[in-house]
Amino acid sequence: MELRSYSKAELTAFYDECKAAYADYQAQGLKLDMSRGKPSPAQLDLSAGLLDCLKNEDLKGEAGDYRNYGLLDGIPEAKRLFAQMVAVEPDEVFLFGNASLQAMYMCIAKAFSHGLMGHTPWGQLEKVKFLCPVPGYDRHFRITEYFGVEMINIPTDENGPDMDLVEEYVQNDPAVKGIWCVPQYSNPSGIVYSDEVVKRFAALKPAAPDFRIFWDNAYCIHHLCDDPKVILPILSEARKQGNEDMVYIFASTAKVTYAGAGVSLLAASKANLADMTQALTCFTISFDKVNQMRHVKFFDGKFENVAAHMEKQRELLEPKFAVVLDTLAREIRPLGIGEWTEPKGGYFVSFNAPAGCAKRIVALCKEAGVVLTGAGAAFPYGKDPEDRNIRIAPSYPSEEELQKAMDLFVLCVKLAAAEQLLNV
Amino acid sequence: MELRSYSKAELTAFYDECKAAYADYQAQGLKLDMSRGKPSPAQLDLSAGLLDCLKNEDLKGEAGDYRNYGLLDGIPEAKRLFAQMVAVEPDEVFLFGNASLQAMYMCIAKAFSHGLMGHTPWGQLEKVKFLCPVPGYDRHFRITEYFGVEMINIPTDENGPDMDLVEEYVQNDPAVKGIWCVPQYSNPSGIVYSDEVVKRFAALKPAAPDFRIFWDNAYCIHHLCDDPKVILPILSEARKQGNEDMVYIFASTAKVTYAGAGVSLLAASKANLADMTQALTCFTISFDKVNQMRHVKFFDGKFENVAAHMEKQRELLEPKFAVVLDTLAREIRPLGIGEWTEPKGGYFVSFNAPAGCAKRIVALCKEAGVVLTGAGAAFPYGKDPEDRNIRIAPSYPSEEELQKAMDLFVLCVKLAAAEQLLNV
Numbered sequence: 001m002e003l004r005s006y007s008k009a010e011l012t013a014f015y016d017e018c019k020a021a022y023a024d025y026q027a028q029g030l031k032l033d034m035s036r037g038k039p040s041p042a043q044l045d046l047s048a049g050l051l052d053c054l055k056n057e058d059l060k061g062e063a064g065d066y067r068n069y070g071l072l073d074g075i076p077e078a079k080r081l082f083a084q085m086v087a088v089e090p091d092e093v094f095l096f097g098n099a100s101l102q103a104m105y106m107c108i109a110k111a112f113s114h115g116l117m118g119h120t121p122w123g124q125l126e127k128v129k130f131l132c133p134v135p136g137y138d139r140h141f142r143i144t145e146y147f148g149v150e151m152i153n154i155p156t157d158e159n160g161p162d163m164d165l166v167e168e169y170v171q172n173d174p175a176v177k178g179i180w181c182v183p184q185y186s187n188p189s190g191i192v193y194s195d196e197v198v199k200r201f202a203a204l205k206p207a208a209p210d211f212r213i214f215w216d217n218a219y220c221i222h223h224l225c226d227d228p229k230v231i232l233p234i235l236s237e238a239r240k241q242g243n244e245d246m247v248y249i250f251a252s253t254a255k256v257t258y259a260g261a262g263v264s265l266l267a268a269s270k271a272n273l274a275d276m277t278q279a280l281t282c283f284t285i286s287f288d289k290v291n292q293m294r295h296v297k298f299f300d301g302k303f304e305n306v307a308a309h310m311e312k313q314r315e316l317l318e319p320k321f322a323v324v325l326d327t328l329a330r331e332i333r334p335l336g337i338g339e340w341t342e343p344k345g346g347y348f349v350s351f352n353a354p355a356g357c358a359k360r361i362v363a364l365c366k367e368a369g370v371v372l373t374g375a376g377a378a379f380p381y382g383k384d385p386e387d388r389n390i391r392i393a394p395s396y397p398s399e400e401e402l403q404k405a406m407d408l409f410v411l412c413v414k415l416a417a418a419e420q421l422l423n424v
Numbered sequence: 425m426e427l428r429s430y431s432k433a434e435l436t437a438f439y440d441e442c443k444a445a446y447a448d449y450q451a452q453g454l455k456l457d458m459s460r461g462k463p464s465p466a467q468l469d470l471s472a473g474l475l476d477c478l479k480n481e482d483l484k485g486e487a488g489d490y491r492n493y494g495l496l497d498g499i500p501e502a503k504r505l506f507a508q509m510v511a512v513e514p515d516e517v518f519l520f521g522n523a524s525l526q527a528m529y530m531c532i533a534k535a536f537s538h539g540l541m542g543h544t545p546w547g548q549l550e551k552v553k554f555l556c557p558v559p560g561y562d563r564h565f566r567i568t569e570y571f572g573v574e575m576i577n578i579p580t581d582e583n584g585p586d587m588d589l590v591e592e593y594v595q596n597d598p599a600v601k602g603i604w605c606v607p608q609y610s611n612p613s614g615i616v617y618s619d620e621v622v623k624r625f626a627a628l629k630p631a632a633p634d635f636r637i638f639w640d641n642a643y644c645i646h647h648l649c650d651d652p653k654v655i656l657p658i659l660s661e662a663r664k665q666g667n668e669d670m671v672y673i674f675a676s677t678a679k680v681t682y683a684g685a686g687v688s689l690l691a692a693s694k695a696n697l698a699d700m701t702q703a704l705t706c707f708t709i710s711f712d713k714v715n716q717m718r719h720v721k722f723f724d725g726k727f728e729n730v731a732a733h734m735e736k737q738r739e740l741l742e743p744k745f746a747v748v749l750d751t752l753a754r755e756i757r758p759l760g761i762g763e764w765t766e767p768k769g770g771y772f773v774s775f776n777a778p779a780g781c782a783k784r785i786v787a788l789c790k791e792a793g794v795v796l797t798g799a800g801a802a803f804p805y806g807k808d809p810e811d812r813n814i815r816i817a818p819s820y821p822s823e824e825e826l827q828k829a830m831d832l833f834v835l836c837v838k839l840a841a842a843e844q845l846l847n848v
Contacts, residue, residue, distance in 0.1 A: 036493060044491040048480045056472045067468040067682045069460060097521045098712040105707045109533055113547065113571070123537065123547060139709070146706040147537070258491045261714035282570045283529045285563070288522040288712065290685035 002336035003417055015418040022368065022415055025408050030369030032405045037187070037347035038396040039259050039313075046312050047257040053297045059290060066289040072280060073273070077301060078263060078292040084303040086217050086251045087233035088267040094276065097287045100252040100264035104214060105143055107248055107266070110279040111177070111210070112147050117245065117275045119210040122147075122177060131169055131179040133161035135350055135378030135389045137187040140180040140216065144380075151380035154179075156189060160197035167204065174207040178214055183231045185219035188350040188378055188391035190343020192229050202237035204246065213238075215249045219346040221310050222255060224318050228344060235267065244269040253295060255347065256306065256313075263295050320394040323402045324349050331410035337417040340392075349392040350378070357416040358387045364412035370405045426760035427841055439842040446792065446839055449832050454793030456829045461611070461771035462820045463683050463737075470736050471681040477721045483714060490713040496704060497697070501725060502687060502716040508727040510641050510675045511657035512691040518700065521711045524676040524688035528638060529567055531672055531690070534703040535601070535634070536571050541669065541699045543634035546571075546601060555593055555603040557585040559774055559802030559813045561611040564604040564640065568804075575804035578603075580613060584621035591628065598631040602638055607655045609643035612774040612802050612815035614767020616653050626661035628670065637662075639673045643770040645734050646679060648742050652768060659691065668693040677719060679771065680730065680737075687719050744818040747826045748773050755834035761841040764816075773816040774802070781840040782811045788836035794829045 006014060059066045062076050073079075074095025083090045096103045112128075115121040122128045130144045133154045144151055152169065154161045160183070169176045181201075183193040193201075201213060215234050238247050247269075253262035266276065299305040325342055328351070332338045340351045353361055358375035365372050373391040376384040392409070394402055430438060483490045486500050497503075498519025507514040520527045536552075539545040546552045553574045556565060568575055576593065578585045584607070593600045605625075607617040617625075625637060639658050662671050671693075677686030690700065723729040749766055752775070756762045764775045777785055782799035789796050797815040800808040816833070818826055 038492050041489060044489065045480065047491075051478050051480060052476045054475050056469065056475060065465060065468065067471075067684060068462050069678075069683045071684075099708045099710070102708050109537065112537060113533065139706075143706050146703070254493075258714055259493045260491060260495075260710045261712045279570070282563075282567050284523045284526045286523070286684045288685045288715065290682055291712065291715070 001334070003414075004336065004421060006421075011418060011421055015415070015422055015424070018411060018415040018418060021411055022364070025368040025411065028369070030404060030408065032369065032397055032401050033371045034393045034397065034405055035371045035373050036396075037255075037393045039255060040316065040396050040398070043313055043316050043395070044258060046309065047298070050257055050294055050298050054290070054294045058297055059293055061293060066293050069285045071289055072277065072284070072286050074265075074287065075289050075292045075296070077296045081296055081299060081301055081303060081306070082251070082253075082263065082265055083267070085220055085306065086249050086265070086267050088235050088249065091270065092235065092267050092273070094266045094268075094273050094280075095287060095292055096264040096266060098261050098264065098291070099254065100216065100218065100250040101139055101143075103250055103264055103266045104140070104216065106279060106283065107212070107214070107276065108143055108147055110276060111212075114279065116210040116212065117271065125175070127175045129169075129173065129176045131161075131166060131176060132380045133179070133181060133186070134380070135188050135391070136180055137182055137216070138373075138377040138382070140214070141380045144180070153380060153385070156186070156191065158191050160191060160193035163197055163200045167200065170204050170206045170211060172207055176206070177208050177210060178212045180214050180216065182216050182218060183234070184217055185222060185343055185346025187218065187346065188348035190341045190346045190348060190350065192344070193231050195232050198232040198234055198237055202234060202243060203241045204243065206246065211246060213247045215247055217249055217251045218255070220251055221307060222313070222347070223310065223345040224314055224321060225344040235269070245271050248272065256310065257295065257298070261291065263292050317395060319399055320402055321349065323399055324392055324394045324406055327403070327406040327410055332413060335414065335417070338413055347393060347395055349394065351390045351392055352388045353390060353413055354417050354420060355386045355388050357413070357420060358384060358390050360416040360419070361390060361409070361412045364415060365409060368408055368412070370408050372409075425758070427838075428760065428845060430845075435842060435845055439839070439846055439848070442835060442839040442842060445835055446788070449792040449835065452793070454828060454832065456793065456821055456825050457795045458817050458821060458829055459795045459797050460820075461679075461817045463679060464740065464820050464822070467737055467740050467819070468682060470733065471722070474681055474718055474722045478714070478718045482721055483717060485717060490717050493709045495713055496701065496708070496710050498689075498711065499713050499716045499720070501720045505720055505723060505725055505727060505730070506675070506677075506687065506689055507691070509644055509730065510673050510689070510691050512659050512673065515694065516659065516691050516697070518690045518692075518697050518704075519711060519716055520688040520690060522685050522688065522715070523678065524640065524642065524674040525563055525567075527674055527688055527690040528564070528640065530703060530707065531636070531638070531700065532567055532571055532602075534700060535636075538703065540634040540636065541695065549599070551599045553593075553597065553600045555585075555590060555600060556804045557603070557605060557610070558804070559612055559815070560604055561606055561640070562797075562801040562806070564638070565804045568604070577804060577809070580610070580615065582615050584615060584617035587621055587624045591624065594628050594630045594635060596631055600630070601632050601634060602636045604638050604640065606640050606642060607658070608641055609646060609767055609770025611642065611770065612772035614765045614770045614772060614774065616768070617655050619656050622656040622658055622661055626658060626667060627665045628667065630670065635670060637671045639671055641673055641675045642679070644675055645731060646737070646771070647734065647769040648738055648745060649768040659693070669695050672696065680733065681719065681722070685715065687716050741819060743823055744826055745773065747823055748816055748818045748830055751827070751830040751834055756837060759838065759841070762837055771817060771819055773818065775814045775816055776812045777814060777837055778841050778844060779810045779812050781837070781844060782808060782814050784840040784843070785814060785833070785836045788839060789833060792832055792836075794832050796833075
């Protein structure tokens with residue numbers, strides 16, 4: 001029976017039961033962190049081979065001595081390998097350091113200080129707006145907030161952002177300069193953009209000539225299923241529409257090898273790469289080519305080995321997603337006090353509590369020792385207009401810890417829902 | 425006898441002789457690059473131990489799992505190690521990625537977009553000026569040129585920049601927001617700032633409250649002599665004067681371990697680090713902590729091992745500097761057609777040709793197959809007002825190649841000087 005159909009007496013009994021159970025949890029002194037999508041130690045152990053796969057002679061590569069200065073845009077061996085990850089050509093790849101966030105930041109910072117491809121620097125404009133499909137990634141929103149961008153929430157469904165709304169904004173408002181997208185296994189909803197959505201993105205006719213799609217393909221090969229659905233390649237789709245300069249693609253090995261010590265990339269048209277190079281040539285002499293080559297050697301230069309490595313990641317992650325989804329299905333579904341996604345890949349489950357309950361649930365969990373991502377974090381300015389969304393990150397804790405954390409979580413959902421219905 | 429004292433006939437004979445010798449060189453088809461201060465392969469081989477010194481268990485460090493996200497400002501083990509390199513406390517260190525240039529760029533970009541410590545963003549000011557001691561480092565000047573800064577040449581002597589002039593600009597003109605310094609073995613002159621110069625820097629009373637000294641201590645431990653003179657520690661000197669927020673110190677292991685894959689740092693007051701962290705927390709989740717720990721292990725956490733490693737670098741570099749200096753002393757000094765520095769460390773010899781000859785010499789070398797740093801590169805906007813300065817970078821070629829290159833170089837100096845005197 002759904003919780004809202006409970007009689008007052010039943011609801012009061014339910015509430016008292018939950019309160020007693022919660023007190024027990026508080027007494028246990030749990031200390032678990034599910035706040036970020038961090039790989040677990042076992043996942044990181046999968047890449048231990050990185051630490052000694054590289055011999056001195058390997059660093060004499062196709063394009064010179066990779067220990068030395070030079071090769072701003074990266075080594076050809078790694079470009080070839082990682083171009084396949086995002087379905088572009090090697091000469092459409094610019095390799096960065098250990099974090100794709102740095103690449104995104106540089107693109108936006110460059111747009112603000114110097115403009116993109118000869119257009120007016122955004123910093124000289126009255127107003128710059130970004131579309132933000134929600135729920136989305138808090139660190140995207142943090143960059144645009146830092147630069148004073150007005151962020152506009154765009155609702156999403158299982159196919160991607162509301163493209164009617166996206167087209168309306170992008171094609172009519174020249175202040176709309178960009179949109180943040182995580183097209184494959186969105187953070188946190190786990191959705192995969194449908195072919196139609198990708199094609200509508202590719203066919204946009206922006207009012208702003210320097211409008212850019214920030215296509216953060218962070219989870220492009222992070223499948224948790226057989227026969228995964230993979231998004232259409234945005235750069236070639238955009239090219240078909242004469243829009244190849246409209247897209248920046250970002251990706252990294254942060255959740256393939258080491259979260260803090262992988263290789264990241266910007267993929268874009270040659271004109272875009274040349275434009276960004278104007279800033280990057282002042283920014284650095286080169287990124288870490290030794291680490292690029294380390295990755296090439298670890299995967300023996302073959303993308304099939306990268307894919308095989310991701311299967312091992314899947315083996316570690318899948319049971320954890322099962323813990324989350326099973327617990328929610330068992331404890332929450334019958335009560336009708338929450339909805340959630342069942343992602344086929346990526347790092348998160350996006351949970352929607354009854355409106356007005358998310359902050360309370362996160363607070364209750366925290367008081368009992370389980371730290372979740374802050375409620376609202378998946379929205380620009382940290383403001384979830386309905387106070388519903390909670391991002392669940394199952395990757396880091398062990399299955400045992402995760403089960404404990406999820407048991408507490410569903411209890412807190414029940415407690416918060418009962419409090420709301422009882423008006424206590 | 426000095427060349428200018430030659431009779432017309434002697435000079436003509438000298439010129440003809442040089443021309444014939446030059447034609448011989450052209451026929452040899454040399455192909456040497458002395459354009460950048462790149463370490464040689466043998467120098468890079470000294471750090472081969474970096475490639476396998478790190479075990480999986482080493483990455484469980486004092487402050488957590490260094491393979492994962494987090495620790496934006498770097499790992500404590502590496503902060504302790506590298507703080508000693510620039511004579512600051514570990515909590516005054518923020519570790520960056522593989523290139524200190526990125527740290528410098530971020531400081532200037534932050535000043536332009538958001539301002540420093542609450543002051544007006546430089547991008548909103550009519551005019552921003554930087555003082556540039558010359559000759560200096562071209563990549564410094566490139567950053568400030570990119571941001572539209574007006575760069576002002578400051579002459580230097582063997583003690584450092586002309587401090588009367590520096591004080592006059594800094595203390596009277598609020599548009600002067602910064603100065604580029606390489607205080608220990610300046611690039612390219614090799615000079616070491618005297619104690620008096622450092623103290624005068626520390627005691628500056630800038631007209632601009634957000635004036636910063638960009639103290640690029642790139643060669644702080646790159647000695648080529650016994651008992652090296654080491655600069656006074658600028659941060660503690662500035663603190664004595666109540667000026668601790670006036671200094672950004674930069675350094676890296678680019679010329680200690682791998683040129684393209686070392687660890688870099690910004691050292692500054694805690695207030696400055698907190699201010700920069702506002703930008704850096706949007707820029708990245710963390711820098712490459714695995715590489716930081718790799719360096720800690722390679723040096724066994726001991727700064728004395730870093731110093732011992734630099735002695736090995738010295739053994740490789742010293743004979744190359746000797747080739748340059750001996751050739752200049754033998755071939756140029758008697759003719760009085762050039763002056764140069766005799767550095768006790770660093771990466772360069774700064775050569776001053778007769779005024780108006782530098783471009784010609786570089787062009788002559790290039791036509792015969794030896795690429796030097798472009799004449800004027802050591803000056804803002806690439807403009808050497810007297811067309812005299814040439815940066816000689818002896819590190820990369822083998823001694824044999826270097827001798828060939830220097831033989832050609834001195835010949836080109838003679839040829840250019842003779843051309844000038846003969847007016848041909």
